[in-house]
Amino acid sequence: MNRKVFISVLGTGFYSSCSYVKGDFISSETRFVQQATMEYVDVAHWGVDDAVFILLTDGSRKNNWDMEITSRKNFRTNEVESYKSLQAVLKEMNLPCLVHDISIPDGKNEEEMWQIFTKLFDVLDSGDELYFDLTHSFRYLPMLILVFGNYAKFLKDTTVKHISYGNYEARDLLMNQAPIIDLLPLVALQEWTFAAANFKNFGKMGDLTTSIVSVTNRWSIATKQERRVKESIINLKNNINEFEKRIVTCRGRELLKGDAVNAVKQHIDMALDSSFPQPIKEILRSLKDGIMQFSNESVDNLRYAINWCIKYNMVQQAYTLGQESIITILCEKMKAVNPFAPTEEKEFRSYIAAILGINVKYVNDEKEWNITLTRHRLLSRAFFSLEWVKQLRKPYGKMTANRNQINHAGFLGTVSATLIIKQLQETIEACFSILDQSLEMPTVPKMGEKLLINLSNHPYALWEQKQRDAAEVYGECVDLPFPNIEPSYDETEIERLAKEYFDKIQKMRGDRRLTVHVMGEFTFSCSLIEKLRKNGIKCIASCAERQVEIVDNSIKQVVFNFERFREYGCK
Structure with missing residues (x-):
């Protein structure tokens, strides 16, 4: 449980007796508002670990605190009256917690002001609940206490539970009762x-x-x-x-x-x-x-x-929302040419991101396109030809690069924080100034003829009629002889050769819808088929029934009868 702490400054004046009231509360008749306020906040039922701190200047200690005080001259009447000190009053209250007297300077200059501030701060523990009485605070101390409360809140996680002022001058003369004014709204303010x-x-x-x-x-x-x-x-x-x-x-x-x-x-x-x-x-x-x-x-x-995000310097969020919002807006504007199924929203976003994100040097080098762009080659070409795409790609590219710099914590580049922040609004404004225009839609030409490339050691001219008939659905058939794969080739050589043939096939393709018939050495075929399928190119194999005949009792003759074509991999 957090400690409760009562803090009050004792003044030097001669204090006349009255009761203090707040709502239904009426205090004992007392010269000291500290007694009344402690009754109001129920210090009598606090715990032994709670504390009361009375701040005393030399003058207030001499005039209103010391136990030796038994009488004082009333400056209003010039008569000497019986006078019990605050220390004596608090002792009679028999409080469960300790009462501490804290000596403070008069606060005549800035140095003494900070001494008071430090003394107050030093007596607090983390999490204390603070109860302030400001009645006898002098000069700037009420303002100091208000500021101090917030200072301690931040550094010691304290909470101001009560802050009040006993307004003796506003008392009801007939009832001799003075109001306790709640100043907690000032803390709230x-x-x-x-x-x-x-x-x-x-x-x-x-x-x-x-x-x-x-x-x-x-x-x-x-x-x-x-x-x-x-x-x-x-x-x-x-x-x-x-x-x-x-x-x-x-x-x-x-x-x-x-x-x-x-x-x-x-x-x-x-x-x-x-x-x-x-x-x-x-x-x-x-x-x-x-x-x-x-x-x-x-x-x-x-x-x-x-x-x-830009206004409040949330740089990472601004870059992320900026880039993803541009893709979202373009997906909405370009939905008329969306080649993907309604369930493939993610794929269309990836496609638009690829259109904007491709390195400019690869725009016309289609073998460097990723599978998303290659899958819809003609649409990609149409997008790349649009002027607004060319204009948008530059600021979008900066945005992408800076977002990556942030997300990789600067370990993958040397871009300065100043430049990343500077380019944020520049790139956002550049991109949206383009998106605000009426954007030209890409015009997709009609798909060209189909093409079947026969990559095998069995030329099309030697195919049986049944196989030729089955191949008609794939369009014109063009032979590409299967390479000679030496047993000495290692994986690196196989990979190099597969890339070489992939490039050949891409050049043969043109605008035609391509299928590749691959039959040959397994490791080469596997590497090439993987590249082709990643780029949206269908690959097929011949399926045949194997028949073995014995001729002249000693010669084995194997005959393959074509049955069908089968596509590699899953659709």
């Missing part, structure tokens, strides 16, 4: 200010909603409207937390949907119509202005999310 600064500088809204929820927790719910507002504030906090998590983790689909951020706007509107303090309402209006552009189910939400 500081918290709201810090939270607003966090939002303004870093886009962090969570601290703000936590502070607002703490306000509603102090409400005594009397009406249905107050109950609805309190529930709405809790939902506001939850929706803000959800929105922030989606930004931080780059949840593009959810950000595009916009449900969380639009719920935030609705809950803010309800809070603005409530009895919240005006400072909170001003902060909430500022928050709403910051998210006003977001709407329901709009691809524009992606751009707003990117701008949010």
